[in-house]
Amino acid sequence: MLSKRCLSAIPxxxxxxxxxxxxxxxxxxxxxxxxxxxxxxxxIIDDIAHDIxxxxxxxxxxALGAYWHRYPEGTVHIxxxxxxxxxxxxxxxxxxxxxxxxxxxxxxxTLALDDASDxxxxxxxxxxxxAAPTFHGRDVFAPIAAHLAAGTAFDHLGxxxxxxxxxxxxxxxxxxSGIAGSVIHVDRFGNxxxxxxxxxxxxxxxxxxxxxxxxxxxxxxAEPGTLIAVTGSxxxxxxxxxDGNASRALGMKLGDEVILDTPT
Amino acid sequence: MLSKRCLSAIPxxxxxxxxxxxxxxxxxxxxxxxxxxxxxxxxIIDDIAHDIxxxxxxxxxxALGAYWHRYPEGTVHIxxxxxxxxxxxxxxxxxxxxxxxxxxxxxxxTLALDDASDxxxxxxxxxxxxAAPTFHGRDVFAPIAAHLAAGTAFDHLGxxxxxxxxxxxxxxxxxxSGIAGSVIHVDRFGNxxxxxxxxxxxxxxxxxxxxxxxxxxxxxxAEPGTLIAVTGSxxxxxxxxxDGNASRALGMKLGDEVILDTPT
Amino acid sequence: MLSKRCLSAIPxxxxxxxxxxxxxxxxxxxxxxxxxxxxxxxxIIDDIAHDIxxxxxxxxxxALGAYWHRYPEGTVHIxxxxxxxxxxxxxxxxxxxxxxxxxxxxxxxTLALDDASDxxxxxxxxxxxxAAPTFHGRDVFAPIAAHLAAGTAFDHLGxxxxxxxxxxxxxxxxxxSGIAGSVIHVDRFGNxxxxxxxxxxxxxxxxxxxxxxxxxxxxxxAEPGTLIAVTGSxxxxxxxxxDGNASRALGMKLGDEVILDTPT
Numbered sequence: 001m002l003s004k005r006c007l008s009a010i011p012x013x014x015x016x017x018x019x020x021x022x023x024x025x026x027x028x029x030x031x032x033x034x035x036x037x038x039x040x041x042x043x044i045i046d047d048i049a050h051d052i053x054x055x056x057x058x059x060x061x062x063a064l065g066a067y068w069h070r071y072p073e074g075t076v077h078i079x080x081x082x083x084x085x086x087x088x089x090x091x092x093x094x095x096x097x098x099x100x101x102x103x104x105x106x107x108x109x110t111l112a113l114d115d116a117s118d119x120x121x122x123x124x125x126x127x128x129x130x131a132a133p134t135f136h137g138r139d140v141f142a143p144i145a146a147h148l149a150a151g152t153a154f155d156h157l158g159x160x161x162x163x164x165x166x167x168x169x170x171x172x173x174x175x176x177s178g179i180a181g182s183v184i185h186v187d188r189f190g191n192x193x194x195x196x197x198x199x200x201x202x203x204x205x206x207x208x209x210x211x212x213x214x215x216x217x218x219x220x221x222a223e224p225g226t227l228i229a230v231t232g233s234x235x236x237x238x239x240x241x242x243d244g245n246a247s248r249a250l251g252m253k254l255g256d257e258v259i260l261d262t263p264t
Numbered sequence: 265m266l267s268k269r270c271l272s273a274i275p276x277x278x279x280x281x282x283x284x285x286x287x288x289x290x291x292x293x294x295x296x297x298x299x300x301x302x303x304x305x306x307x308i309i310d311d312i313a314h315d316i317x318x319x320x321x322x323x324x325x326x327a328l329g330a331y332w333h334r335y336p337e338g339t340v341h342i343x344x345x346x347x348x349x350x351x352x353x354x355x356x357x358x359x360x361x362x363x364x365x366x367x368x369x370x371x372x373x374t375l376a377l378d379d380a381s382d383x384x385x386x387x388x389x390x391x392x393x394x395a396a397p398t399f400h401g402r403d404v405f406a407p408i409a410a411h412l413a414a415g416t417a418f419d420h421l422g423x424x425x426x427x428x429x430x431x432x433x434x435x436x437x438x439x440x441s442g443i444a445g446s447v448i449h450v451d452r453f454g455n456x457x458x459x460x461x462x463x464x465x466x467x468x469x470x471x472x473x474x475x476x477x478x479x480x481x482x483x484x485x486a487e488p489g490t491l492i493a494v495t496g497s498x499x500x501x502x503x504x505x506x507d508g509n510a511s512r513a514l515g516m517k518l519g520d521e522v523i524l525d526t527p528t
Numbered sequence: 529m530l531s532k533r534c535l536s537a538i539p540x541x542x543x544x545x546x547x548x549x550x551x552x553x554x555x556x557x558x559x560x561x562x563x564x565x566x567x568x569x570x571x572i573i574d575d576i577a578h579d580i581x582x583x584x585x586x587x588x589x590x591a592l593g594a595y596w597h598r599y600p601e602g603t604v605h606i607x608x609x610x611x612x613x614x615x616x617x618x619x620x621x622x623x624x625x626x627x628x629x630x631x632x633x634x635x636x637x638t639l640a641l642d643d644a645s646d647x648x649x650x651x652x653x654x655x656x657x658x659a660a661p662t663f664h665g666r667d668v669f670a671p672i673a674a675h676l677a678a679g680t681a682f683d684h685l686g687x688x689x690x691x692x693x694x695x696x697x698x699x700x701x702x703x704x705s706g707i708a709g710s711v712i713h714v715d716r717f718g719n720x721x722x723x724x725x726x727x728x729x730x731x732x733x734x735x736x737x738x739x740x741x742x743x744x745x746x747x748x749x750a751e752p753g754t755l756i757a758v759t760g761s762x763x764x765x766x767x768x769x770x771d772g773n774a775s776r777a778l779g780m781k782l783g784d785e786v787i788l789d790t791p792t
C-alpha cells in the first residue's frame with residue numbers, strides 16, 4: 001500500500017542526451033558528464049554521437065533531426081558542434097514541443113526547429129569569467145542542461161529571442177520531367193540521402209549523372225551489387241547500393257544533383 | 265521506517281543494451297534510444313557497440329556472445345545488424361536463461377543460443393504499415409524491447425518458433441599431431457582468435473603457415489615484439505603479438521588455418 | 529506527505545565511469561557492463577572512452593585527468609589500459625577527494641593523483657584462479673568497482689600502499705627569453721597541448737621550430753587558416769589552427785619542443 005503510493009510519487013529520471021564533435025579519447029565528454037551528474041545526480045545521460053566531423057554544424061543538425069522528437073517531453077538535448085566557441089556567437093536553450101535543446105546559435109537546431117510546432121527560444125546569458133573560452137560544452141551547455149533537468153524553469157534561463165541562426169538546406173526545383181534535388185547527407189552505410197521527399201509515382205526513377213536507378217521499398221529489393229532508391233526512415237529519397245557503399249560507388253557527395261524522373 | 269519500506273519496494277531499473285552497425289553520427293541510434301525512453305522512461309540503456317562492420321552479422325554474433333549472459337536476468341539485449349531489413353526475413357525475441365534478445369532472424373543470436381540452457385524463441389509479428397521498411401531498429405526492435413522492459417509478458421510477443429537461422433561457425437578436425445582449427449575472429453588489438461578451445465597440454469605449440477608459436481598464460485609472458493598463444497577470455501586459443509598487432513604481422517584473416525600441435 | 533518522505537530517502541544512483549582501450553566491437557566493454565549491473569543493478573554506467581590507442585597508458589592518464597574530479601563524490605571511475613594484464617603488475621583502488629579510481633598500477637592514475645588533495649590508495653588482492661589472465665577489466669576491475677558502488681567499504685578492499693607507479697610527464701625549463709616546454713598531448717581536433725601553464729604576459733608569443741604563433745583567448749580569435757595559441761580548458765597553452773588541424777599542419781607530435789617567448 002504504502003510502497004505503491006511511494007512508487008507512484010517517484011518521477012522517472014530525466015534524460016539528457018549528448019551530441020558533440022569532441023570524440024571521446026580526450027575526456028572532454030567525460031568532463032561534461034561529470035558536470036551534469038554533479039548538478040543533476042539522477043539524470044540519465046544518453047550518448048548520441050561524439051564523432052560528428054570536427055566543426056561540421058550541418059552534420060550535427062542533420063543528426064539532431066533524427067532523434068530529438070523521438071524522446072519524451074522533458075528530455076534535455078545537448079548539441080555542441082561549436083567552432084565559434086568563446087566568440088560573440090550566442091548560446092541558446094530552445095523548448096520544442098516540450099523537449100529542450102541546448103546548443104550554440106550556429107544553425108545546429110535548424111532541422112529540429114523545422115519539425116517543431118510549439119517553439120520558444122531563449123538566449124543563454126553570457127558565461128561567467130571563469131568559464132573556459134574554449135570549452136563551453138563543459139562550462140556553459142552542460143550546467144544549463146543539468147539545471148533544466150534538475151528542475152530550473154525554462155522561463156528563468158535567459159531572454160526570449162526569435163531570430164536563431166538557421167542553415168539553409170537546399171530546396172528542389174521542377175525539371176522537365178520531374179523534380180531536381182540534391183544530396184543533403186551521406187550516412188554511415190554510404191546511403192545517399194537526397195532533398196527529395198516525394199509521394200513518388202509508381203513508375204518514377206532516380207537519375208544521377210548518366211545513371212538511372214529504380215525505386216523500391218527497401219534495400220534488399222535490389223540484387224546484390226546493384227543500386228536502388230528507397231524512401232528512407234526520415235522520408236527522404238535515398239540511393240543505396242545493396243551490400244555496398246553507394247556514395248563511394250557513384251563518387252557522389254553533398255550538393256550533387258539528383259533528378260526524380262517521372263515518365264509520362 | 266517508512267522510507268525503508270519504500271526503498272525496498274522500488275525495483276531496480278531494467279537495462280536495455282544496444283548493439284548495432286549503425287555508427288552514431290547519423291542519429292540512428294539516438295532515434296532508437298528516444299523510442300525506448302518514450303515507452304520505458306526508467307530503462308537504463310547501455311551502449312555496447314555501434315561500430316560493427318556494416319552488415320557483418322557474424323561479427324555481431326561474436327560480440328553478442330561476449331556479454332549477453334554477463335548481464336542479470338531480465339536484461340533486454342537489442343542486436344541489429346540487419347542487411348535484410350524490410351524483406352521477408354523474420355524478427356525474433358528470444359528468452360535465453362532469463363535474459364531477452366531482440367534481433368532479426370539472420371544468425372545474430374547464434375553464439376548466445378549456443379551458450380544458453382533454457383531457450384524460448386518467438387517470432388515478432390510483422391510490423392505495421394507505418395514502420396519504415398529501412399529502419400526496423402527504430403520502428404520494430406526498439407519498441408518491442410521497451411515494452412518487454414516496461415512489463416509486457418514475453419508470452420504475448422508472438423508465436424513460438426524452433427528454427428531460428430544460425431550461422432555455422434567452423435569446427436575443428438584432428439590433424440596428425442593435434443587439432444586443426446581456424447581463425448574465427450580478430451579483435452581490436454589484432455589478437456587472432458581461433459576455433460580451438462582446448463585443455464591444452466603443457467608442451468603444445470600453435471602453428472600457422474610456417475610459424476611456430478609458444479603457448480603461454482597471458483600476453484606479457486612474451487617478450488616485446490614476439491608472438492604468443494594464450495587462452496583468451498572466452499576460452500578460445502588466441503594468437504597475440506606483445507605490444508603489436510598479430511593479425512597484421514602474420515597477415516592472417518578469418519578462416520585461415522591454425523594447428524595446435526602436441527608433440528608426443 | 530508520505531511520498532515526500534520516501535523521495536528524500538532514496539539516494540541518487542551511484543555512477544560508474546568506464547575508460548578503456550578495448551574499442552567496442554568485440555563486446556569486451558559489454559562484458560564489463562554486464563558484470564557491473566549484475567552486482568550493482570542500479571548503478572548508472574557512463575562511457576567515457578573506449579578508443580584510447582591500444583596500450584597507450586599515457587593517453588589514458590591524460591583523459592582521466594579531464595573528468596575524474598568533475599564527477600560528484602562517491603563516483604567510481606574504472607580505467608583499464610593494461611598491457612601488463614595478468615602479469616605481476618599490481619591493481620589499485622584509489623580514493624581521491626572522495627571519488628574512486630579502479631585501475632592497474634601502471635601510471636594511469638598519475639594526473640588524477642597530481643590534482644587530488646586527499647589521497648588513499650589500496651592494492652587490490654590478487655585475483656582468484658578463475659579470473660581470466662587476459663581480461664582483468666571483466667574479472668577484477670569491474671567487480672571491484674561494482675562492489676564499491678553497491679556499498680562495500682573502501683577500507684575492506686586491500687592493503688594501503690603509498691608507492692603507486694606514476695608517469696613522469698615533461699617539465700619546463702627557462703630559456704633565454706621565456707619558458708621551454710614540450711608537447712604533452714594532441715587532441716581530436718589536432719590542437720597541440722603543451723606543458724606550459726603560464727600566467728602569460730600580454731605580449732608573449734609561442735615559437736615552434738621557426739614558426740611564431742600569437743597568443744589569443746579562443747580559437748576563433750584567429751583568422752581562418754591561421755595558427756593561434758590559447759589557454760586550453762585544463763590550463764595548458766595549446767596551439768590551434770582555425771578551421772584546421774594544427775598537429776598535421778605543423779607536423780608536431782608528443783615531446784616536440786615549444787617555446788613561450790616573452791620579449792622584454
